[in-house]
Amino acid sequence: MKDVKFDVIIAAAGKSERMGVNKMALTISHQTTLERTVEAFIGIENIDKIIIAVSDENINVAKDIASRNKNENIVVTKGGKSREETVYLALKEVTSEYVLIHDGARPFVSKKLIKDVMECASIDGSSIPVLRPDDSMRRVDGDKITRTVNRDKYCLVQTPQGFLTESIKMAFNSILNDKKSFADYTDESEIYLEYIREPSVVLGDKRNIKLTDPTDIAGLNTKVGSGYDIHALVTGRSLVICGVQVDYHLGSLAHSDGDVAIHALIDAVLSAAGELDIGSHFPDSDPKYAGIDSTIMLTEALEKLKEKNLKVTHASIVVLLEKPKLADYIPIMRVKLGNVLKIPSSDVTISAKTGEGLGEIGEGKAIAAYAMVIAN
Numbered sequence: 053m054k055d056v057k058f059d060v061i062i063a064a065a066g067k068s069e070r071m072g073v074n075k076m077a078l079t080i081s082h083q084t085t086l087e088r089t090v091e092a093f094i095g096i097e098n099i100d101k102i103i104i105a106v107s108d109e110n111i112n113v114a115k116d117i118a119s120r121n122k123n124e125n126i127v128v129t130k131g132g133k134s135r136e137e138t139v140y141l142a143l144k145e146v147t148s149e150y151v152l153i154h155d156g157a158r159p160f161v162s163k164k165l166i167k168d169v170m171e172c173a174s175i176d177g178s179s180i181p182v183l184r185p186d187d188s189m190r191r192v193d194g195d196k197i198t199r200t201v202n203r204d205k206y207c208l209v210q211t212p213q214g215f216l217t218e219s220i221k222m223a224f225n226s227i228l229n230d231k232k233s234f235a236d237y238t239d240e241s242e243i244y245l246e247y248i249r250e251p252s253v254v255l256g257d258k259r260n261i262k263l264t265d266p267t268d269i270a271g272l273n274t275k276v277g278s279g280y281d282i283h284a285l286v287t288g289r290s291l292v293i294c295g296v297q298v299d300y301h302l303g304s305l306a307h308s309d310g311d312v313a314i315h316a317l318i319d320a321v322l323s324a325a326g327e328l329d330i331g332s333h334f335p336d337s338d339p340k341y342a343g344i345d346s347t348i349m350l351t352e353a354l355e356k357l358k359e360k361n362l363k364v365t366h367a368s369i370v371v372l373l374e375k376p377k378l379a380d381y382i383p384i385m386r387v388k389l390g391n392v393l394k395i396p397s398s399d400v401t402i403s404a405k406t407g408e409g410l411g412e413i414g415e416g417k418a419i420a421a422y423a424m425v426i427a428n
């Protein structure tokens with residue numbers, strides 16, 4: 053790219069009406085939406101200044117970001133009544149030859165897309181990232197499809213949109229000169245098209261979604277946890293697996309009921325909760341855990357997740373055992389664990405593997421289990 057400078061406007065003064073909560077301050081993997089959006093632009097060569105345009109309620113969120121990134125040239129400004137009034141006001145702060153204008157609610161924008169937009173804008177004077185629709189398109193009037201349209205002629209428009217600063221400022225001033233309302237426009241490409249010329253396009257990115265309604269953020273704070281356990285098989289003990297008594301002449305040696313699968317599951321739950329392992333929460337030196345039903349410990353571990361506002365949504369367990377066959381027990385084990393985890397048994401999967409005669413498992417001297425959970 054030729055040696056040109058860009059300023060960036062992050063338009064973040066919207067009311068989040070469809071989301072129902074302040075989406076700029078929403079936490080996505082330990083960062084606010086706005087911080088993640090701003091950080092996408094930090095460290096890109098040729099970017100000079102980042103202007104965050106926010107509503108009054110998010111002034112402090114934006115100022116925090118600026119103070120955490122002291123080495124960056126970040127300016128916080130107050131937004132307007134509409135998206136385009138916000139951009140109009142922020143444009144007054146722009147001093148570089150080119151400007152990128154980006155939605156504060158698109159935190160997943162990639163550095164590659166930003167660079168692609170900059171490259172194209174520096175050559176053509178404008179650059180709009182667009183996605184071609186994957187689905188067929190029809191015109192709808194009322195509740196009827198009235199026409200077939202050729203989807204190759206249509207695209208979905210994303211941000212950041214890049215422009216020669218002088219041109220986009222001129223376009224915004226023309227709206228005022230024509231006594232039109234900023235509220236009549238939904239993005240800058242529309243204004244540029246009306247007053248300057250047809251803007252150029254680059255290929256957008258499907259991951260660059262605009263957080264709009266609650267379904268857009270479902271799953272963004274997903275945690276994963278994994279666990280493992282092994283016990284010796286001995287005479288004189290009962291064999292309890294996934295909370296179910298299994299008929300066998302050997303049982304697992306342990307301080308508790310020796311339910312190896314639930315112990316692995318407890319470690320998976322604790323790991324998803326960011327906690328230390330089972331041994332530190334339920335020490336086997338503590339007499340109160342002697343012979344304890346492991347589902348009680350599992351319930352306590354689930355409380356640790358609950359404290360983090362998380363819930364197990366899927367659990368997967370692999371039991372390693374030479375004998376006996378568990379196939380007949382697995383359906384009831386899934387129901388049992390589903391009840392403890394408070395999820396449908398269809399979201400608890402259990403598979404049993406033998407050791408193929410190899411090692412302690414294969415020789416029937418031990419039973420082991422792996423567990424994984426997804427928590428949301």
Ligand code: MG
Binds near residue numbers: 281282306310311
């Ligand atoms: Mg154990």
